[in-house]
Amino acid sequence: MADRQLRSARNLEANAPEDVIQVNWAFPQRSNEAEFVEMSRSEFTTPVKKLRKLFAKELFESFQFKAVVSAKMKFFQPPRTTLDETVEPGFSWDGKKLTPIFAMKSLSQFISETVKDPDLVHLVVSADEDVDDDVTELSAFRRYQNVVRTRGPSPSTAAESTEYSRLQKDSATAIHDGRMSRVAPPLEIFHFIFRLFPHLLRDASHQPLQSDIMSVQELFHYNRAVGTRNADFLSILAKLLGCDIRIHSNPDGTTPDGMYAISINGMTLAALVIELKDELGDGGYDPSTQASHSMRCTWIQDDARKHVRDKCCCPTFLLAGGGPWITVMGAVMTDKVIVQRLTDMVWLVESSTEEAKRVYHAARVFSALRLCLHKLKTYYEDIAKNDKIPPLKDSSHPRFFPDPTHYIDRTTSDKVEFTYVEPLEQFDGCVTFLAQTNAAQEEVVVKFVSRYGVEVHDFLAEKGHAPRLRYHGSLDDDNGDGLFSGQPDSALERGIGQPPDGLFMGPLKMIVMDFITPSPETFQPSDPHRRQVEDVLRILHSAGYVLGDLRSQNILFDIQGKVKFIDFDWTGRYNVRVQDDGGLVPEDVQQQINEFAAKAADRRGDNGGAGGEMAPVAEERYAHYPYNINQKIITWHANVGPMKPIRPEHDWFMLNQLWQEAL
Numbered sequence: 010m011a012d013r014q015l016r017s018a019r020n021l022e023a024n025a026p027e028d029v030i031q032v033n034w035a036f037p038q039r040s041n042e043a044e045f046v047e048m049s050r051s052e053f054t055t056p057v058k059k060l061r062k063l064f065a066k067e068l069f070e071s072f073q074f075k076a077v078v079s080a081k082m083k084f085f086q087p088p089r090t091t092l093d094e095t096v097e098p099g100f101s102w103d104g105k106k107l108t109p110i111f112a113m114k115s116l117s118q119f120i121s122e123t124v125k126d127p128d129l130v131h132l133v134v135s136a137d138e139d140v141d142d143d144v145t146e147l148s149a150f151r152r153y154q155n156v157v158r159t160r161g162p163s164p165s166t167a168a169e170s171t172e173y174s175r176l177q178k179d180s181a182t183a184i185h186d187g188r189m190s191r192v193a194p195p196l197e198i199f200h201f202i203f204r205l206f207p208h209l210l211r212d213a214s215h216q217p218l219q220s221d222i223m224s225v226q227e228l229f230h231y232n233r234a235v236g237t238r239n240a241d242f243l244s245i246l247a248k249l250l251g252c253d254i255r256i257h258s259n260p261d262g263t264t265p266d267g268m269y270a271i272s273i274n275g276m277t278l279a280a281l282v283i284e285l286k287d288e289l290g291d292g293g294y295d296p297s298t299q300a301s302h303s304m305r306c307t308w309i310q311d312d313a314r315k316h317v318r319d320k321c322c323c324p325t326f327l328l329a330g331g332g333p334w335i336t337v338m339g340a341v342m343t344d345k346v347i348v349q350r351l352t353d354m355v356w357l358v359e360s361s362t363e364e365a366k367r368v369y370h371a372a373r374v375f376s377a378l379r380l381c382l383h384k385l386k387t388y389y390e391d392i393a394k395n396d397k398i399p400p401l402k403d404s405s406h407p408r409f410f411p412d413p414t415h416y417i418d419r420t421t422s423d424k425v426e427f428t429y430v431e432p433l434e435q436f437d438g439c440v441t442f443l444a445q446t447n448a449a450q451e452e453v454v455v456k457f458v459s460r461y462g463v464e465v466h467d468f469l470a471e472k473g474h475a476p477r478l479r480y481h482g483s484l485d486d487d488n489g490d491g492l493f494s495g496q497p498d499s500a501l502e503r504g505i506g507q508p509p510d511g512l513f514m515g516p517l518k519m520i521v522m523d524f525i526t527p528s529p530e531t532f533q534p535s536d537p538h539r540r541q542v543e544d545v546l547r548i549l550h551s552a553g554y555v556l557g558d559l560r561s562q563n564i565l566f567d568i569q570g571k572v573k574f575i576d577f578d579w580t581g582r583y584n585v586r587v588q589d590d591g592g593l594v595p596e597d598v599q600q601q602i603n604e605f606a607a608k609a610a611d612r613r614g615d616n617g618g619a620g621g622e623m624a625p626v627a628e629e630r631y632a633h634y635p636y637n638i639n640q641k642i643i644t645w646h647a648n649v650g651p652m653k654p655i656r657p658e659h660d661w662f663m664l665n666q667l668w669q670e671a672l
Contacts (some may be wrong), residue, residue: 150344150402150406156181160306163263164306168297183346192437193349198517199322200322200372206381208516210377216373221376225375266284268307274311276317277313296474297329303327321398323342324388334356337350339351343409355370404431417480418479425446427445431443440458441454454522455520461578468582476523476575509652511651511653528569533657538566539668545574555580556579557632563579591658594658636652646658
């Protein structure tokens with residue numbers, strides 16, 4: 010939020026002391042009586058993002074109610090907002106009286122009509138009632154409780170388009186599968202089984218048995234018929250997957266089309282849930298959506314399986330399809346149900362006289378799934394008897410976090426174990442976490458990405474402008490059975506050699522770096538701060554590197570007031586032989602770039618090679634923006650776009666944007 014906007018809020022209450030501000034708010038739900046909350050002006054001179062928790066803590070303590078600390082707080086000015094969601098019937102409190110809020114009005118409409126002054130700062134808080142006394146916020150623990158307590162309709166009803174749409178609007182019943190913006194982190198970070206399955210499909214050494222080929226052939230023959238689906242199909246699947254597939258009914262009467270259930274001490278634990286239709290389209294709903302809700306319905310049953318459900322994220326495979334089509338999906342339940350497709354729809358019938366390739370591909374998929382189901386059975390047997398897992402009491406429980414909990418330090422080669430503390434971002438797709446090493450009790454940041462600029466990170470860390478990078482590599486060690494043995498090709502690891510540029514399909518990597526304690530002083534858009542950032546850009550660009558994502562959340566100032574860059578997902582080299590002509594790159598920086606290019610060409614001895622372009626070091630391609638760059642909300646340079654090269658002038662443009670937004 011701009012500092013001038015915050016300053017204008019001082020006039021909200023004429024009698025307010027000079028060293029505090031008071032803020033407008035609206036409550037879209039019922040609450041107890043409230044009073045204005047006063048906050049120090051000095052605390053509001055930093056971007057709002059950094060103050061949400063601090064402000065929320067005092068706000069909620071004053072109002073005596075519980076709510077999401079940051080995810081449901083919105084600061085905006087009504088005339089400029091684009092917020093358009095409809096609020097539930099409720100009220101606003103202006104310190105003197107209650108005013109009804111009608112459900113048909115959007116928040117922006119309500120605030121705009123209520124508060125006429127466009128220079129005031131407005132806060133909107135969405136709160137929840139009936140929170141347990143020992144739960145101080147709507148945390149991951151609370152969200153998990155809401156999921157398991159909310160039954161919802163039967164899976165077949167939930168899969169109907171209108172009902173599916175309705176359920177996706179409620180976090181307690183939503184399936185985080187990408188529909189209606191329900192996006193989640195990759196399944197791979199939550200359980201090793203979802204790293205093993207794609208690994209086996211990529212691994213050329215994983216080969217199906219001859220019996221797998223014959224069983225797939227039998228499946229192909231079965232699918233020649235149209236509109237038939239009976240127990241014979243499940244028996245063929247059972248033979249292929251090496252497990253007992255039956256029809257199991259849940260205590261609430263819901264019954265998936267098939268299930269591989271692991272029975273342990275009276276518990277029925279679903280390792281594989283199956284939903285198949287005679288033909289795709291039968292019944293008027295998507296069987297993959299039905300399978301997703303069947304998984305949710307199976308695991309939220311309030312019976313003996315709760316013992317295991319509270320210990321882990323409930324990893325489950327799903328098979329869904331219709332007629333000769335089938336797909337493999339994976340699912341977990343953290344504080345939400347996450348479902349992701351692990352394969353495309355596979356066609357399981359011979360369409361020509363030459364279908365060996367199709368049979369072979371299907372056999373590899375089913376043999377990989379068979380091995381994973383075997384591993385999953387062992388996992389659940391171990392979890393059921395594991396007494397070292399702490400009881401589920403709050404959001405610190407490991408079931409809410411990724412499963413990798415150690416790394417090999419790049420400097421010492423020591424194995425370092427750590428414990429997750431909290432996610433560092435307040436949205437469903439967060440892949441960055443605060444953690445603490447178990448032995449030294451040091452705070453570290455752990456993140457999971459498929460693309461990372463290790464070279465640039467190390468370059469700035471050596472100069473004191475980035476945290477030390479402790480680890481960059483696989484999420485798994487070779488555990489002795491050879492399943493994850495071998496290192497990926499270095500080019501594939503970086504997402505290189507896979508045209509076009511901007512698509513990064515290498516294996517998911519874990520990044521561990523030092524946690525930087527930010528300065529206790531609030532961030533000021535002052536010249537000294539800007540000069541520090543400019544100096545880093547000069548160093549980077551003159552060495553042939555670019556950042557690409559220079560935004561406020563990716564830089565901070567440490568307790569000594571020194572700038573630190575903390576995000577290197579897009580960073581890399583750029584073509585120094587091409588000069589930006591937009592006038593944004595300072596002349597002295599461009600001169601340094603030209604000198605660097607000349608020296609690099611001299612070292613190569615080829616004056617830049619064919620076409621006058623200098624090839625990147627070690628055949629590394631130049632940095633490009635990702636295919637899914639957000640251009641709707643963020644203002645970028647005019648030449649920025651999906652899969653386009655990242656250029657120095659883009660960084661200087663973002664620097665100007667950063668300071669304009671802070672003024």
